[in-house]
Amino acid sequence: GAGVSQSPSNKVTEKGKDVELRCDPISGHTALYWYRQSLGQGLEFLIYFQGNSAPDKSGLPSDRFSAERTGGSVSTLTIQRTQQEDSAVYLCASSLIGLLETQYFGPGTRLLVL
Amino acid sequence: GENVEQHPSTLSVQEGDSAVIKCTYSDSASNYFPWYKQELGKRPQLIIDIRSNVGEKKDQRIAVTLNKTAKHFSLHITETQPEDSAVYFCAAPSWVNSGGYQKVTFGIGTKLQVIP
Numbered sequence A: 001g002a003g004v005s006q007s008p009s010n011k012v013t014e015k016g017k018d019v020e021l022r023c024d025p026i027s028g029h030t031a032l033y034w035y036r037q038s039l040g041q042g043l044e045f046l047i048y049f050q051g052n053s054a055p056d057k058s059g060l061p062s063d064r065f066s067a068e069r070t071g072g073s074v075s076t077l078t079i080q081r082t083q084q085e086d087s088a089v090y091l092c093a094s095s096l097i098g099l100l101e102t103q104y105f106g107p108g109t110r111l112l113v114l
Numbered sequence B: 001g002e003n004v005e006q007h008p009s010t011l012s013v014q015e016g017d018s019a020v021i022k023c024t025y026s027d028s029a030s031n032y033f034p035w036y037k038q039e040l041g042k043r044p045q046l047i048i049d050i051r052s053n054v055g056e057k058k059d060q061r062i063a064v065t066l067n068k069t070a071k072h073f074s075l076h077i078t079e080t081q082p083e084d085s086a087v088y089f090c091a092a093p094s095w096v097n098s099g100g101y102q103k104v105t106f107g108i109g110t111k112l113q114v115i116p
Helices: none
Strands: A005-007 A010-013 A019-024 A031-037 A044-050 A065-069 A075-079 A088-095 A109-113 B004-007 B010-014 B019-025 B032-038 B045-051 B056-059 B062-067 B072-077 B086-095 B101-106 B110-115
Touching: A005 A088, A010 A019, A019 A088, A019 A109, A031 A075, A044 A065, A044 A075, A044 B101, A075 A088, B004 B086, B010 B019, B019 B086, B019 B110, B032 B062, B045 B056, B045 B062, B072 B086
Parallel strands: A010 A109, B010 B110
Antiparallel strands: A005 A019, A019 A075, A031 A044, A031 A088, A065 A075, A088 A109, B004 B019, B019 B072, B032 B045, B032 B086, B056 B062, B062 B072, B086 B101, B086 B110
């Protein structure tokens, strides 16, 4: 079946602009995750959705970052007033039920803020 | 919150030798420990995981061991091959107060190079 998909695959934006990143999880997966991976770095956990709710938003780097999930499926990560330090690959993953099982990652969105 | 430390950050081995990567964690409530492999330019993929009710799990050339008392778990790759070259990440979930598991912390990654 189809895996996790993300769009756009690449995004170049100017500093100060808003961007919206989209994630389509595997059908039927109730858990969804967002991560940030800077060049040559590890995976920075941003947020976890169980259904449509995110119990803990403390992983979001600043109040310029927000995420939502509707219908228990698609999720969007929005970055307002982008800064150069926001440049990174944003990875989305999903799992069937929750955190204690395999996460299936999407291909990522490569964001470049000029 | 959970703190996951992974080492070494880089590891070079000769083809056919074994490789061992170790992670330590801080949250004693953590009970699920996956390992992900990320090849250059690709997405991370699970290669093996272990739950706290067992001490070791094997899958062909790959094994993971867990020491809950010492709060560390290790990835073992035997008879390494060039296609094992990648970055390997460990991870552990965090239990937040009474809210359940709400966060996953990944190690910084280990870049493994297998030299033919």
